Amino acid sequence: METRFTWVGGRPSVDFTATLGKRQQTPFERIPEPADLGRWFREAGLAQDEPVVSGRAYRQAVELREALYRLFTGATDAADLEVVNRWSSRPSAGPRLTSELRAEYVAVDVLGLLSSLARDAVDLLTGPLADRIRTCAADDCSLLYVDASRAGRRRWCSMNTCGARAKMATYRAVD
Template sequence: MKQQSLHGDISSADMAFHLNTGRLCLNAVASFGDWSGDQIERWPGAEDLGRWCVDSGLLPDAPQVTDEDLAAARALRAAIYRLVQVARAQGEFAPEDVALLNDWAARPALIPRLRGRGEELIWQADAPLEAVLASVARDAVELLTSEVLDKIRECAADDCSVLFIDASRPGKRRWCSMNRCGNRMKKQAFRQRHKRE
C-alpha cells in the first residue's frame, strides 16, 4: 500500500519506524523521514504516535493521544533534530529549541519497575505520553552533552536522513541499516555500474 509524502507516493516499508539508531531521542527523530527531501511523516495521526510508544518498547499499551499532543511531540522532535544537527556542525543552538527541550526534560519521565524475579522491566507513569516525551527529551539532553555526539552519523542513502550512533569499531558505518538502506544503495550502485559497462 502506498501513502503520500509531501512530495509523492511512498511505500508502506518506508513508513516503518526506525528503532535501531542507538538512542531513544534519535529513534523519535527518525519518525520523520528524509528531512530535506520527501519529508515522510511516520506520525501522520495521533494513533501513529501511540503505536510508536508501544513499538519503541516504552509503553505496554498505546496511550491516549490528542491532536494537540501530536503537535507537541512533532515540535519536540523537530527541535531535537535541529539541535543535533547544529551540535554536529559545532554551531550555536537556537534559544527557543533549547527552551523547548529543557521544558520537556523537566517533566516527570517514565519510571522503571522490576517485575517478578527480574525477568521483565516495565515502564510506568501517571501521564504516559508526557512521560514518554520527557524521557525522549532527557535522552536528547544526555546525548547533546556527551562524547557520543562525535559518533552521530547521517545515513548516506540519497533519500534517507536517519541519524544514528556509529558504534562500529572503525567508525565508518554509512547506513542507518544494512537491511534497509545499505542493500538498496549497493544494488543501485551495482546496476549503475553495469549500465555504464
C-alpha cells in the same frame, strides 16, 4: 494502512526523529495522527499499552521531534534548546516501594514519555557518542543513527537497505 516505523537510530530520541522520513525531498509523516504517536511509543518499547494522545500533546511531540532533529544535526538554536529543556527538566515519578519490597513503576503518560525522550537526547548530546550522530549517506535517506561501531566509519542507516543499494551500485559501476 498503518505506516511502518524505522528503528535504526540506536537511541529512542534518535528513532523518534525518524517518524518524519525523506526530509531532504518530500517529507513523509509516519505519525500523521495522535493515535500513530501512541502506537510509536508502544512499538518503541517505551509504553506497554498504547497511551492515549491528546491533540495538544501530539503537537508538542512534533515540536519536540523537530527540535531534536535540528540539535542532532548540529544546529543549536535557543528556541530548540528551550523546547528540549522544558521536557527534560519536567519532574518524573519515581518508583513506589511495595510491601514485598519491590519497585513498582507508575504508568507513564504521554507527557512523561516526551520527558524521557528529551532526557535521552540530553544524555546522548553530552555523552561519549555525541559526535557519532550521523545522517545516512544515501542521497534519498534522511535517517539519523548513532554510530556505536569501534572504528566509527558506519555510513548507512542500515546495511539491509541503503547499504545494500550502495553496494549494488558499486558493483554495477565496476561492470
